[in-house]
Amino acid sequence: MAGHQVIVGSRSLDRAVEAAKMIAQTAGRPVRVSGLTNENAVSQADVVVLTVPFTALLETLKTVKPSFKPGQVLVNVSVPLETAVGGRATRTVGVWAGSAGELAASVVPKMVSVVTAFNNVSAELLKDPSKRVDCDVLVCSNDDNAKRIVLDLVKSIEGAHGFDAGALENSRTVEQITALLVSLNIRYKVKNAGLRITGISHAS
Numbered sequence: 001m002a003g004h005q006v007i008v009g010s011r012s013l014d015r016a017v018e019a020a021k022m023i024a025q026t027a028g029r030p031v032r033v034s035g036l037t038n039e040n041a042v043s044q045a046d047v048v049v050l051t052v053p054f055t056a057l058l059e060t061l062k063t064v065k066p067s068f069k070p071g072q073v074l075v076n077v078s079v080p081l082e083t084a085v086g087g088r089a090t091r092t093v094g095v096w097a098g099s100a101g102e103l104a105a106s107v108v109p110k111m112v113s114v115v116t117a118f119n120n121v122s123a124e125l126l127k128d129p130s131k132r133v134d135c136d137v138l139v140c141s142n143d144d145n146a147k148r149i150v151l152d153l154v155k156s157i158e159g160a161h162g163f164d165a166g167a168l169e170n171s172r173t174v175e176q177i178t179a180l181l182v183s184l185n186i187r188y189k190v191k192n193a194g195l196r197i198t199g200i201s202h203a204s
């Protein structure tokens, strides 16, 4: 909606093309969106956004690993919710690397900068252009330039404010907040509980 070129990746080209068509229809105005296999999507993108269930994180990254290019940014949105292994969405599983973001960083080539972002934003808000994204975005990375690129992308989303939330290690805390938001969703019977940071006037 903000004019960026978007490529939807999937394990299946047909599903990717179908998802891209659905997004174009939902937008209700001309948008630059197409569908490709995960491998081809990664080879063509500047910023790669990973949104798979936690149990698929390693397998997905290993599949696309040869497609990464120097200077790319990988944004990890995946959260290690217990649901990925048959448990509750209100809890996370322990990740040996510390967090899903750090696990992603441990498997992608070193030339790729890993950023944590959007983990606390409900897909219910993002998929419906008539809804305002009433949620802030905590952005963590060890690469300040990559963080800046993602903070600029957050500015494209009306209603969302991006905050530099420090090093990639802070993903451990950010990912836990998602489980808490799911718990609030259940308690208050909503689908889009979100997060607002107050007291900082210079949000990026």
Ligand SMILES: NC(=O)c1ccc[n+]([C@@H]2O[C@H](COP(=O)([O-])OP(=O)(O)OC[C@H]3O[C@@H](n4cnc5c(N)ncnc54)[C@H](OP(=O)(O)O)[C@@H]3O)[C@@H](O)[C@H]2O)c1
Residues within 6 Å of the ligand: 009, 010, 011, 012, 015, 016, 051, 052, 053, 054, 055, 056, 059, 060, 077, 078, 079, 080, 081, 118, 119, 120, 121, 122, 123, 124, 178
């Ligand atoms: N939904 C939300 O509101 C939300 C908010 C914040 C964070 N997150 C996190 O974002 C991630 C994705 O959430 P989601 O709700 O979009 O999940 P989802 O709908 O279950 O999965 C997203 C996509 O991942 C691919 N996938 C599923 N299983 C896979 C497998 N075993 N191996 C490889 N790819 C697989 C599928 O794409 P193809 O079949 O087309 O390959 C699927 O369409 C999760 O880690 C979640 O915790 C979600």
